[in-house]
Amino acid sequence: MHIMEGFLPAGHAIGWILVSAPVVAYGVYSLGKKVKKHPEYRMLLGVAAAFTFILSALKIPSVSGSSSHPTGTGFGALLFGPTAMAPIGLVVLLFQALLLAHGGITTLGANVFSMAIVGPFVAYGVFRLARMVRLPFGLAIFLATCSANLMTYLTTSAQLALAFPDPAGGFVASFVKFAAIFAFTQLPLAIIEGLLSVLIFNALARFNPQELRQMNLLQAPEAQP
Amino acid sequence: MRIERFSHQSAWRHVAPSAKGIFTLSGLCAAFLAASVAAAAGVALTFAFLTLAVARIAWRSYLLILAPALFFLVLSAFSIALSITWGESWRDVSLSFPAEQLKQATLVCTRSLACLCSLLFLPLTTPLGDLMALLRRLRTPELLIDIMVLGYRSLFVFAQVVSATRTAQIARLGYINTQRALRSLGILIAHTTLHLWQRAEQLHAAAQARSGEGPLRFADQTFPHAGRDGLIALLAGASLNIVVVIAG
Numbered sequence: 488m489h490i491m492e493g494f495l496p497a498g499h500a501i502g503w504i505l506v507s508a509p510v511v512a513y514g515v516y517s518l519g520k521k522v523k524k525h526p527e528y529r530m531l532l533g534v535a536a537a538f539t540f541i542l543s544a545l546k547i548p549s550v551s552g553s554s555s556h557p558t559g560t561g562f563g564a565l566l567f568g569p570t571a572m573a574p575i576g577l578v579v580l581l582f583q584a585l586l587l588a589h590g591g592i593t594t595l596g597a598n599v600f601s602m603a604i605v606g607p608f609v610a611y612g613v614f615r616l617a618r619m620v621r622l623p624f625g626l627a628i629f630l631a632t633c634s635a636n637l638m639t640y641l642t643t644s645a646q647l648a649l650a651f652p653d654p655a656g657g658f659v660a661s662f663v664k665f666a667a668i669f670a671f672t673q674l675p676l677a678i679i680e681g682l683l684s685v686l687i688f689n690a691l692a693r694f695n696p697q698e699l700r701q702m703n704l705l706q707a708p709e710a711q712p
Numbered sequence: 713m714r715i716e717r718f719s720h721q722s723a724w725r726h727v728a729p730s731a732k733g734i735f736t737l738s739g740l741c742a743a744f745l746a747a748s749v750a751a752a753a754g755v756a757l758t759f760a761f762l763t764l765a766v767a768r769i770a771w772r773s774y775l776l777i778l779a780p781a782l783f784f785l786v787l788s789a790f791s792i793a794l795s796i797t798w799g800e801s802w803r804d805v806s807l808s809f810p811a812e813q814l815k816q817a818t819l820v821c822t823r824s825l826a827c828l829c830s831l832l833f834l835p836l837t838t839p840l841g842d843l844m845a846l847l848r849r850l851r852t853p854e855l856l857i858d859i860m861v862l863g864y865r866s867l868f869v870f871a872q873v874v875s876a877t878r879t880a881q882i883a884r885l886g887y888i889n890t891q892r893a894l895r896s897l898g899i900l901i902a903h904t905t906l907h908l909w910q911r912a913e914q915l916h917a918a919a920q921a922r923s924g925e926g927p928l929r930f931a932d933q934t935f936p937h938a939g940r941d942g943l944i945a946l947l948a949g950a951s952l953n954i955v956v957v958i959a960g
Contacts, residue, residue: 491784493827494820497744515853522855529855530919531912533862534870538908540863541870542901566905578859582867585835585843586715588781592831593740651792651820654812660796668791679894686898687905694906 488643488669489598492584492591499650504596507573510604514573521571532571536578539563543583561635562684564607565614565628576603601642610635624692625685633681640673641666715777715835722767724837729846731941732838738949739830742956743823751959752822758952759829767837777832785824793817840864845932854927861928866911873907874900 495503522529542559564572580598583589590598610631617627648662656663719725724732739759746752763769793814797806834843844860877900881887886896935941 489784491781491788491824491828492831493740493743493824494785494788515855519853519855526920527913527916529858530862530915531909532855532859534866534908534912534915536859536863537866537870538904540867541874541904562901574856574859578856578863581860582840582863584831585840588715588777588828588832591827593744593827647788647791651816653795654810655795655797660798664794664796665791668787668794683894683898683901686895687902690899690902691905694902 488601488640488673489580489583489590490594490643490646492588493593494591495594495597495646495650497593499646500593500596502596503594503600503646507596507599507604511573511577511599514570517570518574532567532575535563535567535571536575536582539575539579540582543579560602560606560639561610561632561680562687564610564635565631565684565688569607569611572607573599573603576607579603597643597646601639601646605642606635606639609638625689628688629681629685632684633677636673636677636680640669640677644669714773715832716840718769718773718836719839722769722837724767725839726935727837728935728938728941729838729842730849730935730938731945732834733843733846734942735945735949736830736834738945738952739833740827741949742953743826743830745953745956746823746826747960749818749822751956752819752826754959755826755952755956756822756829759826759833763829763833763836767833769836774832774836777836778828781828782825785821785828788824789817789821792820841930842933845930848932858928861930862915869911870904870908874904877903 518528518532522532539559542562560572560576563575567575577595577599580590580595580603581592584591584595613634614627614631617630618624622630644662644665647665648658651661652658653660653664739755742755743752746755760774764771764774793809793816795808795810795813797808798804799806841864844857844864847860848857881896881900885892887893
């Protein structure tokens with residue numbers, strides 16, 4: 488759920504850039520260290536950015552009869568880790584703004600915060616928590632990607648509510664308003680993205696369990712023959 | 713990807729990207745400085761005119777590019793204009809469109825349109841490769857540039873892989889209903905992920921075979937009139953901002 492170019496007031500646009508910048512900077516720093524240790528990772532990051540961009544352009548069926556697209560943040564965070572998703576997300580959001588007129592430059596900070604920081608960290612945290620309490624692999628993937636999508640949408644609603652508080656009800660009324668309006672598309676979308684991610688990881692576990700094991704996503708007995 | 717195609721055909725393709733970047737930034741500034749709907753609309757029209765007439769982009773294509781963004785803009789403006797008030801019980805909710813919020817929604821909508829027109833001017837006249845070269849000159853971290861360069865070059869490969877796989881799936885009735893569509897999409901993404909790993913390994917092996925282990929560098933296009941173009945863009949951008957401030 489992107490905030491459109493020029494939609495946020497100047498102060499908010501700058502504020503979100505300042506909030507997101509340190510996380511992206513840390514992501515670049517930690518990835519830099521990783522690339523020094525494993526040079527092959529550089530290529531993987533580049534193609535991962537292209538893949539996330541393509542993923543966000545794929546249409547998925549929606550309950551309302553229309554179609555929407557997956558955010559890919561939860562999926563990406565589980566594959567590449569939440570810190571890697573901040574710089575990758577920045578690049579993907581920049582490509583989306585420049586190549587698809589989706590999102591924008593002035594709202595890049597806010598969109599990076601909701602989609603490339605909050606979403607991936609929530610996905611990663613929920614997945615690890617779910618595996619810690621020994622939930623099945625599929626359910627853990629569903630909960631992680633579904634909650635990443637939901638938190639991304641709630642964060643965007645909060646960002647919009649902060650920028651445009653309701654004159655009568657303030658931030659809370661405005662947040663409820665934005666969340667309610669976008670819930671029609673976002674709630675079914677979060678569930679669909681969760682189900683879709685389970686299908687993807689099941690296919691990955693079937694065809695290429697080695698990579699999933701290397702990423703600590705899958706333990707040996709879970710790999711299907 | 714329509715935007716990228718137009719950028720290569722644009723009449724302003726050979727104007728220095730730094731100049732176009734300066735002018736776009738001044739357009740974004742002007743949109744935020746605009747205190748009235750008329751001033752913001754003026755900025756939007758200026759950039760739309762420049763993109764259509766001077767950079768020679770067909771207006772139908774321009775509208776097609778703008779259409780999805782405009783849909784989201786209308787939806788977001790509706791959200792700002794709407795006011796929800798609760799009574800004593802949570803069921804006692806009243807919806808209204810107060811004049812003050814309608815005014816704010818109109819201004820935000822026009823400002824956003826002005827920003828969108830300013831932003832579109834840049835990618836519609838400048839290929840992404842030139843913009844990445846500009847970012848490199850502006851000392852963006854090498855790793856980010858590498859991700860951009862590789863990501864941009866891989867985009868077209870993956871788009872082709874996804875398109876070919878999807879066509880094959882459609883031919884096998886893979887998208888005939890919602891359930892099959894979801895399953896087909898899941899398999900498509902999983903297989904593309906495997907392709908991604910293989911592609912990354914092949915790229916790394918190819919780079920190593922040529923002793924390439926550092927950042928990826930390509931010969932950038934040179935713009936001999938960059939200084940002159942930049943000065944013109946700076947003057948034009950400053951003038952636009954002054955006019956917007958005076959117009960209010």
